Amino acid sequence: MITLENILVKKKDKTILSVPHFSLSKGSTCGIMGPNGAGKSTLLKTLSFLERPSSGTITFQGAEITGSVSLETRRHFAVALQQSLLLDTSVYQNVALGLKLRNRPKREIRERVEFWLQTFSISHLSKKNALQLSGGEAQRVNLARAMVLGPKVLFLDEPFSALDFPTKSKLIKDLKDIINKTETTTVLISHDLMEIKYFTENLAILIDGQIKQYGATADVLSNPNAETAAFIGEWNKMLY
Numbered sequence: 001m002i003t004l005e006n007i008l009v010k011k012k013d014k015t016i017l018s019v020p021h022f023s024l025s026k027g028s029t030c031g032i033m034g035p036n037g038a039g040k041s042t043l044l045k046t047l048s049f050l051e052r053p054s055s056g057t058i059t060f061q062g063a064e065i066t067g068s069v070s071l072e073t074r075r076h077f078a079v080a081l082q083q084s085l086l087l088d089t090s091v092y093q094n095v096a097l098g099l100k101l102r103n104r105p106k107r108e109i110r111e112r113v114e115f116w117l118q119t120f121s122i123s124h125l126s127k128k129n130a131l132q133l134s135g136g137e138a139q140r141v142n143l144a145r146a147m148v149l150g151p152k153v154l155f156l157d158e159p160f161s162a163l164d165f166p167t168k169s170k171l172i173k174d175l176k177d178i179i180n181k182t183e184t185t186t187v188l189i190s191h192d193l194m195e196i197k198y199f200t201e202n203l204a205i206l207i208d209g210q211i212k213q214y215g216a217t218a219d220v221l222s223n224p225n226a227e228t229a230a231f232i233g234e235w236n237k238m239l240y
């Protein structure tokens with residue numbers, strides 16, 4: 001789906017991301033874990049074309065993306081962050097906004113918004129102001145707002161980290177079901193091993209701007225290499 005080759009991202013002459021090769025297969029769920037400042041958000045911004053690398057090649061669905069990214073390509077991606085950044089209007093309008101900006105017909109907007117409000121179990125909040133929601137409700141609206149656009153790739157940067165355990169586990173389960181059904185390729189940055197273990201098929205361990213291990217999540221966690229073990233080792237042993 002997306003391939004990176006010889007990617008370097010430099011900030012103020014310092015290399016903060018160096019990825020010789022990375023590929024994300026269609027319909028997969030990929031976790032990214034690593035210490036604070038390792039470059040996880042930078043990798044996510046590079047994969048989602050929000051930030052252009054200093055050098056290297058990015059391929060999307062077999063076509064190399066050079067120069068500026070077309071609006072059409074950008075529209076295949078959706079990003080949800082830890083902070084839901086909702087607008088001061090109703091839940092319905094927040095979810096409808098992206099479709100309105102794409103000039104979709106009114107009837108289609110209504111049908112799609114209603115479908116996604118229902119799918120995320122937030123239909124009852126439709127008329128409520130989005131700034132008056134709990135953290136869990138706001139994150140559901142945030143994810144509905146992303147999924148209503150029918151993205152091919154969904155990028156999630158710690159979307160569950162501010163939620164309490166029951167709220168988080170219910171949302172993760174619902175989102176996993178949705179992603180499986182829609183076969184949406186998904187990238188999840190998380191610091192939570194349980195989240196990663198439940199949600200992702202593949203896992204990349206990023207340390208000091210480099211991917212130190214990448215493979216099936218179960219393999220990476222059960223057979224960590226020395227660098228992965230030094231990062232997650234004790235925690236992994238305590239939990240599993």
Ligand SMILES: Nc1ncnc2c1ncn2[C@@H]1O[C@H](COP(=O)(O)OP(=O)(O)OP(=O)(O)O)[C@@H](O)[C@H]1O
Nearest residue numbers: 011012016034035036037038039040041042043206
């Ligand atoms: N605009 C910038 N200018 C200079 N340095 C930057 C800039 N953006 C990021 N960095 C640096 O790049 C490194 C990687 O940042 P990034 O946000 O990608 O890490 P991260 O793994 O997502 O961190 P965290 O887990 O704390 O969110 C950090 O050392 C950060 O300080």
